[in-house]
Amino acid sequence: MKKVLIVDDASVVRLMIKKVLMQSDFEIVGEAVNGIDALTKYKSLRPDVVTMDITMPEADGIQATKDIMAFDENAKVVIMSGIDQKEMLWQAIKAGAASYIVKPFENDRVISTLNEVTAGK
Numbered sequence: 001m002k003k004v005l006i007v008d009d010a011s012v013v014r015l016m017i018k019k020v021l022m023q024s025d026f027e028i029v030g031e032a033v034n035g036i037d038a039l040t041k042y043k044s045l046r047p048d049v050v051t052m053d054i055t056m057p058e059a060d061g062i063q064a065t066k067d068i069m070a071f072d073e074n075a076k077v078v079i080m081s082g083i084d085q086k087e088m089l090w091q092a093i094k095a096g097a098a099s100y101i102v103k104p105f106e107n108d109r110v111i112s113t114l115n116e117v118t119a120g121k
């Protein structure tokens, strides 16, 4: 099973993503609540893919994406973007994000996007 790290400061959003992934072939190996936590957990858990919130305390999703890509250039980071966060989303793509999902997300879209970015891994 491919391993997923869920990064979001809102526990309710993490729970929503977990519920979606429980119906899939992905294994949730961990959760992080900010960008610093995301990098630490990425290093220890080595997930195949990361779902990344943008707005978080400590370090946001853009910084965390930069840091994870600097640590592992093959990392697969999927940005979970608000519909009103186009500029931030663009910055995250420039930072090396593999793909993105616009919130409120559709369950099928989450699974298909994670499958796409981890294909061949």
Ligand SMILES: [Mg+2]
Binding pocket: 008, 009, 010, 053, 054, 055, 056
């Ligand atoms: Mg947030």
